[in-house]
Amino acid sequence: MSRFTGKTAIISGGAEGIGFSIAQAVGKQGMNVVIGDIDTDQLEQARAKLEAQGIAVLAVPMDVTRQDQWQAVAEQAKTRFGNVHMLVNNAGVTGTPCAIEQMDEKDWRWVLDVNLMGVIYGTAAIVPLIKEHGEGGWLINVASMAGMVGVAYGGPYTATKVAVVGMSESWHAEFKPHNIQVSVLCPGFVKTRINQSQRNKHAEYRKEESAEGESDGNVSALADHLQSVIDAGLAPEIVGERMVEAIGAGELYIFTHPNYRKVTQARYKAIDEAFERSAASPLLQHMLNEEIASFS
Numbered sequence: 001m002s003r004f005t006g007k008t009a010i011i012s013g014g015a016e017g018i019g020f021s022i023a024q025a026v027g028k029q030g031m032n033v034v035i036g037d038i039d040t041d042q043l044e045q046a047r048a049k050l051e052a053q054g055i056a057v058l059a060v061p062m063d064v065t066r067q068d069q070w071q072a073v074a075e076q077a078k079t080r081f082g083n084v085h086m087l088v089n090n091a092g093v094t095g096t097p098c099a100i101e102q103m104d105e106k107d108w109r110w111v112l113d114v115n116l117m118g119v120i121y122g123t124a125a126i127v128p129l130i131k132e133h134g135e136g137g138w139l140i141n142v143a144s145m146a147g148m149v150g151v152a153y154g155g156p157y158t159a160t161k162v163a164v165v166g167m168s169e170s171w172h173a174e175f176k177p178h179n180i181q182v183s184v185l186c187p188g189f190v191k192t193r194i195n196q197s198q199r200n201k202h203a204e205y206r207k208e209e210s211a212e213g214e215s216d217g218n219v220s221a222l223a224d225h226l227q228s229v230i231d232a233g234l235a236p237e238i239v240g241e242r243m244v245e246a247i248g249a250g251e252l253y254i255f256t257h258p259n260y261r262k263v264t265q266a267r268y269k270a271i272d273e274a275f276e277r278s279a280a281s282p283l284l285q286h287m288l289n290e291e292i293a294s295f296s
């Protein structure tokens, strides 16, 4: 019996890819699993696969961009399993990598609504359920290495993933008194269908058919490159197991690609060097020894 046994997890985007692997991994630990997803066919297949593995599972069709649907997930989870202990905000989409001039409002909105508002709505709907029973629990947000370093031609995706890392840091401090452990999972490339996110794009974010496919050669080359690195990516099954391992160790930042360490190290070095230059500026000498205001 583990500390997860008999507790309940809600996982958005749990029908396939990383979300499904997380459902399997926490289910193996004896958790009851609620998977929510916009893709009802995949969701049903996932439910059957989890059930066949002896995992207690509830599948709820849902769109993370709809607050009312999060409320429905919360109610159904409580009705079926009672107390809720874990939320994994996993559902996410990539958008189409392209230059800023080629992106319009719909391109931005879709990615912001799913990857950012979806996480906000999920947290707002489910964390109060975790608080209310007083047993504590877990909030895990799935960001990306794109939350650690900006990705060219991926402005919307980067914006949301950096925001998810930042919100996780805020919530880590905020939810600590409630014994809710917050983690942010930042994978590198994982072999899933993330590069075909368009398959689940809502009608309201779709453009004229001609405009949807429109791209210049650079963009197509970028999309091809992205596909090849995703195809060569980490097996999703490992990501779910790694998440369980890391939350067991109480990690705030969860990494799955240790070889990417040099990427964040280069970023921190550049930031540190920028501070060094500010410390050398004649304009700022009076501030060098000033006390800093506490952030938390």
Ligand SMILES: NC(=O)c1ccc[n+]([C@@H]2O[C@H](COP(=O)([O-])OP(=O)(O)OC[C@H]3O[C@@H](n4cnc5c(N)ncnc54)[C@H](O)[C@@H]3O)[C@@H](O)[C@H]2O)c1
Binding pocket: 012, 013, 014, 015, 016, 017, 018, 019, 036, 037, 038, 039, 042, 062, 063, 064, 065, 090, 091, 092, 093, 094, 114, 142, 143, 144, 145, 186, 187, 188, 189, 190, 191, 192, 193, 194, 195, 196, 197, 200, 230, 233
């Ligand atoms: N695959 C990677 O290389 C990679 C790398 C870093 C981070 N991530 C992140 O991992 C998470 C999962 O992605 P994945 O790689 O498993 O992709 P995936 O496309 O295989 O799975 C995403 C799941 O989310 C669901 N989904 C999409 N829009 C939804 C909505 N509006 N409401 C509810 N469900 C919705 C999809 O139907 C799908 O089941 C995402 O947040 C993604 O940004 C993926």
